[in-house]
Amino acid sequence: MNKLLILIIAILSIGTSLQAQLEPGAGNWKTWFISSGKDHRLPPPPAYKNEIGQVLLAQQELDSAGWQQLLYWNAGAPGYRWADMVNKLWMSDTGYNGALANMLVGVGIYDATIAAWDTKYAYNRPRPFTTDKRIKVYVPRPESPSYPCEYSVAAGVAVTVIGNYFPAMRDSVNKMAQQLMAARIAAGVAFPGDTRAGFELGKTIALKEIERTKGFTPATAWDGKMPQGPGVWKGKRPMFPLAGTNKTVVLESSSQFRPAPPPDFAKDMEEMKNYKQTFGTRANAFYWASNNFWFDALNQKIFEHNLHLNPPRAARLYAFTAIGSYDGFVACWDAKYAYWGQRPDQYDTTWRPLIPTPPFPGYPSGHAALSGLMGELYSYFFPADKVYFRKKATDAAESRFQAGIHFRSDNDVALELGRKVAAAIIQRAKRDGVAEASPLAKGGDR
Numbered sequence: 051m052n053k054l055l056i057l058i059i060a061i062l063s064i065g066t067s068l069q070a071q072l073e074p075g076a077g078n079w080k081t082w083f084i085s086s087g088k089d090h091r092l093p094p095p096p097a098y099k100n101e102i103g104q105v106l107l108a109q110q111e112l113d114s115a116g117w118q119q120l121l122y123w124n125a126g127a128p129g130y131r132w133a134d135m136v137n138k139l140w141m142s143d144t145g146y147n148g149a150l151a152n153m154l155v156g157v158g159i160y161d162a163t164i165a166a167w168d169t170k171y172a173y174n175r176p177r178p179f180t181t182d183k184r185i186k187v188y189v190p191r192p193e194s195p196s197y198p199c200e201y202s203v204a205a206g207v208a209v210t211v212i213g214n215y216f217p218a219m220r221d222s223v224n225k226m227a228q229q230l231m232a233a234r235i236a237a238g239v240a241f242p243g244d245t246r247a248g249f250e251l252g253k254t255i256a257l258k259e260i261e262r263t264k265g266f267t268p269a270t271a272w273d274g275k276m277p278q279g280p281g282v283w284k285g286k287r288p289m290f291p292l293a294g295t296n297k298t299v300v301l302e303s304s305s306q307f308r309p310a311p312p313p314d315f316a317k318d319m320e321e322m323k324n325y326k327q328t329f330g331t332r333a334n335a336f337y338w339a340s341n342n343f344w345f346d347a348l349n350q351k352i353f354e355h356n357l358h359l360n361p362p363r364a365a366r367l368y369a370f371t372a373i374g375s376y377d378g379f380v381a382c383w384d385a386k387y388a389y390w391g392q393r394p395d396q397y398d399t400t401w402r403p404l405i406p407t408p409p410f411p412g413y414p415s416g417h418a419a420l421s422g423l424m425g426e427l428y429s430y431f432f433p434a435d436k437v438y439f440r441k442k443a444t445d446a447a448e449s450r451f452q453a454g455i456h457f458r459s460d461n462d463v464a465l466e467l468g469r470k471v472a473a474a475i476i477q478r479a480k481r482d483g484v485a486e487a488s489p490l491a492k493g494g495d496r
Contacts, residue, residue, distance in 0.1 A: 072193040076362035077168030080482040081161045082299070082369065083259040087168035090255065092247055095175050095197040101241040105178045105185055108236040120233040124189045127352065127364030128201040129159040132208035133372075135223075137345050139216055146267040146293060149379050151215035153299070154259055156372025158207040160365040162255035166203045166248060167362055170195040179238040187238040190359060198248035199240040200361045205230050206252020214260055268292040281314070281397075282390040283411040290410065294384030298377045300475050304384035307470040309463040312391045312413040318457035319397050331452045332404065338417060338449035339405050343442065344371075344424040351432050363484075367431060370479060374427050375420065378471045382419040382464065386411040394454060403454030414464035415456045418447035422468025423475075430476045431486070443468075 077087045084090060112120070123131065136155045140148035175197035179187040194200070205227040213220035231245035240248075272291045276284070294304045301307070337343075348371055351357075357364045391413025395401045408416075425443030429436035447465050450456035 071171075072360060073167065073362045074171050076164060077171060079164050079167075079362065079366075079484050081164050082157045082373075083262045084161050084165070084255060087161075087164035087166075090162075090165035090168070090251065091172055092169045092198060092251060094173055095241075095247065096243050098175065098178070098181055098196075098241050098243070101243055102178065102182050102185070104242050105235055105238060106182070108232065109186060109188075109238065112236050116233070116236055119229045120188060120237050123201065123230045123233045124237065126349065127358045127368075128163070128204035128361050129156070129208070129365055129368050130349065130352075130358065132159065132204055132212075133368050134345070134349075136208065136212060137342065139212070139219070141342070146290065146296070147215045149293070149376050150263065150266055150296070151211055153372045153376035154211045154256070154263065155208050156368045157299075158211060158256045158259045159204045159252075160369035161259065162203045162207050162252045163200060163362055163365040165255060166198050166200055166251060167194070169198055169251075173197055175241075175244070177239055178235075178241055185238045189237045189239060192239055193359075194361075196240060197244045198251055199231070199234055199244040200248065201234050202227075202231050202240070202245040202248030203252040204365075206249040206254075207256040208252075209249075210253045210256035211260065214256075263297075266297040268295050277390050281312075281392055283392050284396060285409055288387075288410050289408070290383055291387050293380060294387050296376075296380040296383075298380055299373050300478050301377050301381060301471065304380045305388070306474075307381060307467055308385050308388060309414060309467055312389055312463075313459055315392065315394075315397050315457050315459065318459050319394060319401075321458060322394055322451065322454065323398070323401070325451075327404075327452070334445060335404050335449045335453035338446050339453060343446070344421070344428075347428065347439075347442070351428070351435070355432070366482075366484065370427065370431070370475060371424070374423050374472065374475050377475065378420050378423040378468055379416070381467060381471055382414060382416050383410075385414050385463075385467065386416075389413055391460065394457060401454065405453045405455060407455045412456055413460045414467055415447065415450050415460040416464070417450050418443075418456070418461040418464035419468040419471075421446035422465035423472045424468075426469050426472035427475060430472075430479065 079087070081087060125131070132155055136152050140152040174195045177192060177196045179185045179191070209223045209227045212223050227249065231240075231249060234240040234245055235242055276282075276288070296304060298304055348367065352364055352367060357367065390411045393407050393412040395403055395407055421443040425439045428439040432439070443465065447461040450461055451458050
């Protein structure tokens with residue numbers, strides 16, 4: 051009887067151990083700007099027994115400020131806070147590097163996470179809370195080895211990319227990274243050696259990816275030449291006139307899906323002037339002009355599917371979204387400055403739009419292009435919500451017509467452009483060797 055009981059306990063222990071392995075094969079997933087995760091495997095970790103006392107001391111010294119940092123950095127996947135930060139920086143950036151920085155944070159964290167997962171399962175270092183019963187765990191228990199710390203990996207990438215493209219932020223983001231690493235130690239889920247190694251790995255990957263993407267943005271200044279004649283956009287300082295010359299990641303070129311030239315906007319203008327606004331149409335226009343729906347929706351879905359507890363899968367979603375934003379932006383701006391399509395308040399100078407007109411050509415609509423792209427991308431990754439996301443894409447496009455700053459033609463071609471870019475990115479996702487989390491995303495009509 052005792053032998054049987056021991057056998058049952060042993061079998062259960064093995065099963066529990068296997069269940070605690072989170073994505074043990076993620077170290078083999080296909081990367082973007084590095085050769086592979088294995089090529090960046092770290093040397094063996096130091097003996098953790100020498101670091102147990104440091105973890106205990108960190109927990110003993112936790113004060114209210116420390117608890118705030120612990121709770122702040124534990125929210126979401128390792129890249130969540132950094133993706134939110136660079137997304138906002140990009141939206142406020144007036145140069146050409148904002149979109150590139152946003153893309154590199156997403157892709158860099160993914161590539162570095164894959165490298166980290168290769169190292170984790172090469173050495174299987176235990177988490178602090180499993181090595182000494184005095185160590186408490188103050189966050190959800192990670193189901194992966196401790197070395198290197200995945201949150202520190204993300205911090206190393208983000209600090210390096212943000213510091214490179216937004217140098218005024220360098221000191222601030224470095225301080226934040228130190229707070230993050232201290233928080234992971236105090237939480238009982240990482241040894242100091244795990245955080246140091248993770249941070250350095252993230253920095254190394256980010257530097258390689260910054261070097262790899264040199265030349266992605268224009269090296270020369272815009273010559274200031276604008277087309278003349280009827281039907282073209284006119285303005286003093288057009289924004290991002292060379293963005294369409296950026297090198298793309300998935301697309302063969304920025305012009306791969308360039309739409310046909312814009313039509314004469316006479317019918318579009320007549321439709322706009324005859325459009326009957328309602329409270330709902332105005333609300334839709336203001337909503338999409340003032341909210342970053344797609345980033346918020348991605349985070350919501352990651353939380354709903356508990357993918358924030360799965361760093362490799364969360365990083366993959368952030369990476370594909372960042373690449374979609376980048377390639378979609380470049381493709382849309384290629385078309386904008388290929389045609390210099392006129393805005394409604396230029397076509398008819400008596401027209402007064404509901405919101406200020408952006409300082410760049412109208413055809414095709416940027417909001418509609420990126421929404422068409424994200425609607426399809428999210429429908430692939432979260433197929434149960436495809437009707438919802440596709441409806442949101444059309445709502446976003448319609449909002450620009452309702453706001454009076456885009457003709458319907460601008461929106462229609464932009465939605466199609468975005469969907470084509472998304473289709474190319476989805477094909478890349480199907481070839482990266484990762485089984486989708488949802489069984490509904492394995493092909494077929496979504």
